[in-house]
Each structure stands twice: as C-alpha cells, then as structure tokens.
Amino acid sequence: MAPVQRIDGKAFAARMTTRIADEVRSLFDEAGLKPGLAVVLVGHDPASQVYVGAKHKATIAAGMKSFEHRLPAETSEDVLLGLIAQLNADPNVHGILVQLPLPAHLDASAVIAAIDPSKNVDGFHVVNAGQLATGQDALVPCTPLGCLFLLQDHLGDLSGLHAVIVGRSNIVGKPMAQLLLGANCTVTIAHSGSRDLPALCRTADILIAAVGRPEMIRGDWIKPGATVIDVGINRIPDGDSTRLVGDVAFAEAGHAGAITPVPGGVGPMTIACLLQNTLTAFRRKLPAKA
C-alpha cells in the first residue's frame, strides 16, 4: 500500500494567510479601510500568552489592525463585560476573541454571550451555532473550519464518506459535525464513552480526533487508507523537557491514507481561519456597493 501522506497544515495556512493579505491590501488599502481584530487575554497562562502572541503576529502579517487587551488574572466580570461592550461598539473592531480558558471566577458562557455575534470570530455565540446548525451564513469556529479546508483540499468532494468525530465539544466536535453534514458526509459523533470505540473508528473514511487525550487513538483503530485529522494538542513530558503530541498515536498510523501531524497540522489552520473570519466579518460591515 502507498505510504501515508502527511497533510501539511502549516503550508496550507501560510498560503491562506498570503491570499487574505493580498485581498486586504488590493481591495481595501486604497480606501483607507482595514479589518481589525481585538484579542482579550485575562491572566498569565503561559500557553495562552504564546497563542495570543501568534495571533497578533498573524493579524499584522495579514495587513489587519490588531488590538490586544491583556488584563490581570483578578479582573472582575463587570470590567470584562465593560470592555466587550466597548469593543462591540467600536467601528474599527470587526472581530473579537476572548482567549479561553478564562480564570475560574469568570463565567465563560456569559462572556461569550456578550460578544456581538457579528463580531464573534470564534463562532462561539449561540446565534453563530444556531446559524451553522440551520445552514445559514455563519461565523464558523476556526478549528473545525480549518479541518474542513484540509479535508476538501486533500479529498476533493466529501459526499457520501463516513466521518467519525471523536469528541463532542461546542468548540470542535459539534460544529465539525455540522460542517461535514453540510459537505454531504455521513456523520457519527462519538466520545470517550462510546461503546466499542475502536471498532466504530475503524468504520471511518474520515476520522477526526478531538478528545484531548494524548495518543488515545491507536493504529488499529484506523481503517487502511482512511484520512485522519488530529485536532489534539497535548504537551507531554519527554526526558527533561516536553513535547507536543496529538490525540492519535502518529507512529502507528502508517497504513492511513493521510494524516495531519502535530505540530504543523490543524493548529496553524486555526489561526489562518481566525483571519478568514475577521475578513468575513469586515466584509459584512462594508456599505453595500452603489
């Protein structure tokens, strides 16, 4: 059998970012218009600091305005909601992202609900989720959108394929299911408690791993030739240091048709799709052409 193909999300994301930057410059620069993305980070979680820094760099590289708001860990919900109200009203801000997880004293669902759905570039608002579920134009959560782009690039038409999604979060599993249904897949949503999960996974033409458990999905859970998308980003100890692994035991997946590596697979696509959503939100605010 042909050797497994690596799906290069890093390269795909770089091409997407270049295309978005070209679009921003060629269509809007002359008119003095710029999409703007506001990112709010509460507290000092080291991983979150790294991600927020990466988002800032990508936003600038795409020719957009980046507004960073770093708030102390003890910020009250009132202060955070006040900032969100200000960003909702700011015409220079087209996208708003509040980095998750939030410190425990803050109610993430109340914060997400406060972000104007038309600026909610994470696609986490119930209005965004409802629009996606009912087939209306929506801002779609960045990680599953990135997975869909990689699948369509690799496989072309997805019609009739059986997709098994392991993971049922609002951020990945559920919106991923909606997107794949929209692309005419047959979709199964499974989770760590599903009965005979290995056998279920073996029925997948497309296997999406989004459980958040390092290397939980073993080689013998993968049907030969299947396309595997590994959403997991787990930092595990490695000697005196640490390393990143996905939710799939990558070294055992040599008989898959294709697989996304970790790092360099889905992660970079999440950031590229954030830029894409910011551009989409910006376009929708432009006055209709006369």
Ligand SMILES: Nc1nc(=O)c2c([nH]1)NC[C@@H]1CN(c3ccc(C(=O)N[C@@H](CCC(=O)O)C(=O)O)cc3)C=[N+]21
């Ligand atoms: N409101 C909100 N929206 C998010 O989209 C959001 C969030 N909160 N909280 C945290 C997670 C995580 N996340 C990642 C983005 C990029 C990489 C990424 O680019 N990873 C690289 C390298 C990572 C590394 O080296 O540490 C890769 O996989 O190749 C990873 C993870 C967005 N998140």
